Amino acid sequence: MGTDPSIASLLAPLGGDFGSTSASELALVGAACGAVGVWVVYFGRAFLAESFGHALLPGLVVAAALGSSLVVGAIVGVIVAYGVLLLAQRAPRTSDSSATAVGVTLLVAIGALIASQGTGSARFESLLFGDPLAATWRDVAVAAAFALIVGLFLSGFHDRFAALAFDPQSARTIGVNVGLTGALLIGVLAVAIATAATVAGSLLALALLTGPALGVIPLRMRLGATLLAASVVGALTGVVGIYISYYANWPASASVALAACAFAASGAAGGAWLAGRPPSARGAAQAT
Template structure:
């Protein structure tokens, strides 16, 4: 039994896997906090769009040999600013603005990548991440991003709660809903950029949303949901890295798939628990949505 356990967890004896695990944990904590707000506010499409929106910046950084996180941050920021500009001045709906820029930025990113001599290698790393290549310097950047995101979320908590309840309530309470929305978009941008190396631009929304969805049915308090979402995210990183090692699968995709599987399993388990409780009380079956508080 001991030999089996040792063989199962053998990859975590390797330094590069340890860095991947630590980097994944930092990303999971940040995504657990920010992803909770994304789910509550229904901003999944924006998270997906930002993941693709940073593609041109990452691609250009790869071609020029500059830090990819810098390029990703510039690309994602340009995407969020562009969405706001189109919505205000072009009188387009929020989802229409996102959809237009989504395709434009994705196309531009692929065009930039095509100028690289290592198109296939660069495209794979950009689209699906390379968590096993996380370096000590990357860990410092991820730790800073995680700390900044958690701190900003804590400081803006009351504003974000008011925004989630009703923008009119937020305005009446003097919380400036536009500023709160800008802070939330900034947090989503930070989480997407920080998650890039772990799961790439295509799979980032899975790590952002799935842990928050998995945690949603078990608690009605936002702070508790964030903690539980972070725990689910950490479990997904741990499980995904193990699966990647033992089944020779892509590490980033394995982490994202583990997060989705945990969300599905959590939802089914919660439904079973609620149904069993209702049968015991003799109440009609059905699920009620958790309160936002």
């Protein structure tokens, strides 16, 4: 008995190794990045995440040129970028945001220069904008390991992150190691944006972190539910992006970024709608 043509058509974007590996990788990375993104938003670190995403470009380019792991290259790129940004922020009479902007621009320029010496233009474009359709089963395994590690990490430090996001001053007074907890957050943010950059590219990686988070935070659910929902939306972002790409014949990573932004816009609209409802109705929504 053959498959129903309508179902076959529905599953077509996910069919074969080509679609299934891409969707699997995007779903795994999206789920982990969605949860990390909730903390990024609550800690007000979206600008840092964006800066990391762009400034890691030299690491990606060098890894591609050497034929080594892009994830490792991106993580090394983030570490170097963080050092450069901290150094830039020590410039006298310069605000941190201005110094960060200059530092990021410098690193993107260095990435472009290195690429011009050997990496092909098509390859460089894929590092900038991502190429999720090129995912292999090995990439899926790396994404699964990443999702597992991030999940365990966020589970372990959930209560400390919550105390710190709730009120840094009072977190200190109740005995939370504020410096260490803040550093751990930056660490998981760096790993997440580095992994997202290998899938969605240096320029679009941020969408995987902030899009799903902004899609659910305005809905004012409890923290645990918010993190879970952001993971689900993150996974859906990748799959929806694959469908958009398949049917509209648009580049995959741009389609994923558009899906992430659409979820964020939906969240904003949902939040505005909830804010207009009477408090009792909002309370009922929060209890769910």
